[in-house]
Amino acid sequence: ENLAALHRATESLNRAVIAYRRFHNRLSPLLRLPEEIVVEIVLTYIQGVLPFLGNNWELGEFDWHNLSLMRLGHRFAITQLCSQWREICIRAPVIWSEIDMTWPFVAIQCFATRAERMSLSLTLRNDESDKQDSVGDLEATLDFCTSFITSNMSRVRQLEIRAYLSDGGDQFLAFWNEVKQLSVPALQKIEILAIPSITDGDALHDLFPRGASLLKSVNIQGFPIQDLNLAPFQALTSLNLRFPPSVPPLSLAQLPLMLSHTPGIVKLSLFGDPEPPEVMALSSRPTTVLPNCASLTLISFHSDQINYLLSSISFPVLKELSVDCISRLSAENIPTTCLHDSLPSAIRDHCRRARSLDYWIEDGSICIDVEYSEGSTGGDQFKLKLHEDVYTLPDDKMKLLVIQLLTRASRMLNFTPERLYFFSAEGLPEELYSKDLWMTVLAAHPSTKSIQIRGDFPVNTFIAALAELNIVCPSLKTLLLETEERLDDEQRSAISRMRRSRQERGAKINKVRISTMHSDSDTE
Known part of the structure; x- marks a missing residue:
């Protein structure tokens, strides 16, 4: 009897302590904040702090799976500082709308339920060692992802897939072939990356055949893109394509036609294969116009390929141009260079207002850098970067090209620094x-x-x-x-x-x- 009485007294005391703590907590300025401020604090932590926790870049260590689980724990922790915060966070769908598909399945379902009707942002990544111990093997994970994404694709606004493939990537391809056929009425951004590159030439064929009317941003790496049809994506404003070297290459002659279906592009980034077979001639006139493209990045092409692209595609409002290319000898045994007449006239017009010219010479390359901003807030910005590798040329040809790059910029770009x-x-x-x-x-x-x-x-x-x-x-x-x-x-x-x-x-x-x-x- 005495022991039972002691237990009852202990429980009564604990209840009193909890009641006192809750009363005391209500007096805390932190817990008297409006709900929307609490939600904003949690989102700031999730989006601004959490992504940087656990990165051991200095040690060269990166275990995506375990890092993701650690961040999941932190995400739950910030939403459960106390019962009041927990209740506020559970009622805020926006906190639960970003989901990592390598989390435990129960956590994924919990987030999707708490997000209610909120659109979802889904990320699926596996690290190079395929560490899936706490989630199950890769096949089980992809099976669950196929089912989950199929059921929820109507509310997915952002989809990021990064796969390190093994054994030819058959499991991943089966998953991807299911996903690419789905209806995507809410999708605004997709990012897909495969390492090593996928060799199946049909991997992007008939992508989202029912259309993607809201899709604004596409980022593709490690997929053969010769059959990519951009015509259904009329809302597209940002396009990033990396041409995989290990598959049949896309003929650059196909690219202007492919891009002609995306007149709304504002930002275009193309990453090429530095080992193409032939030197390309200039196009006699532009065959495609991108009337809204203000930012263009061209990396890992040869200079003659850059000149071909700029001569076959017109960029009338271009304000940012970044080129990283490799010079090689033409059929006439003359070094090719991206400092060429094919540079867009919009770039030359902007250069007239620039007053500073930078030359960076390092690692066997020369970089020409021009940048300026106008207006009290610096809102009108212009950037030009032409980076050309010259180390592959014979010494006499390299000297000739160095002189050209260091002397022709002012005349070619129409400005007086x-x-x-x-x-x-x-x-x-x-x-x-x-x-x-x-x-x-x-x-x-x-x-x-x-x-x-x-x-x-x-x-x-x-x-x-x-x-x-x-x-x-x-x-x-x-x-x-x-x-x-x-x-x-x-x-x-x-x-x-x-x-x-x-x-x-x-x-x-x-x-x-x-x-x-x-x-x-x-x-x-």
Whole structure:
């Protein structure tokens, strides 16, 4: 009897403590927040903090499955700080609308139920080792995903699938062939990636045959795209295609026709195969117009392929162009380059307003970088990046192309930069940077008022070019030299003599600053 009485007293005391804690919690400013603020706090944690938890990038470790489970635990934890928060969060469908398909099946069903009629964002990823211990094997997971997605596709707004395939990927292909046939009335974004690339040429054939009227963003990697039909996706504004190298390649001649079905594209990114067989000739005229495309990225193509694409597709409102390509010799044994007449006229028009031109020379490549913004808020932005690998060319051809890239930009792009910036790190052979080269480069930029040299350039030939009797850059007022090693006394004397010589001839340089890359300025 005494023991039972003690238990009753303990339970009564516990109830009193819980009641007191709840009363005390209600006095907390945190728990007196409006429900919408609580929901916003939880969403901020889920979307802004949770994605970065558990990434051991420094150690080169990434286990997607276990990382996903850990984040699921954190997601539940933030929604259950107390009973009041739990009740608020359960009533907020938006908190439960993002679902990772590698979670335990019961958790997936719980999220889908709590999301009520909210549209869903689904992610399916497996890591390279196919760790599925707590969920079941890959086949069971794909079977569940097929069933779940089929039942819920009418409310899926975003679908991300990233698969590391093994044994030919037959299980994944069976799953994908079911998904691609579904009706997708709410789908706005799809991202599908397969590593290694899928070799089934029909993998994208007849994608979403019933249409996808709301689909705005498509990102495809590791799938053969020669049979991809974009015509049903009339709402499409963002397209990212990576051409897989291990399958029959898409002929670039097919691409303008494929893109002609997507006139609403605003952002276009194409990643090519750097090992194509033939050099491509220019198109005589554009066969496709993308009237709304403002941003274009072209990566891992040869220069001649870039020129073909830009000559066969018109981009009348382009404001951002990023090109990363490889030069090779044409049939006439001349180096090809993306700094070509095929560059869109819209790019040239924007370049007229730019005042700064950057050259980055590293790892056997040259990058031309132009960027500016206008307006009090910087809302009108323009970006141009032309990155060309030249290391594959013979030495004599490489020198010819280097001179072209460093001298033709201003004329080709129709602008007169007031500032030049040169950066080099493990760049081109030192013998390329002769006095004659610098004379040619600087003579091509007569309006320049400021030059900054940074990196491992040989300084002597550059200073000799500035000291020539035939003055280059007559408007030059500021010279900044930031070198890997400290300049010796003879080099500093040469700079002083150059300044006096130019001043005597009416081309005074007002300011020269010399420093090393790992210290503050030591001479001004």
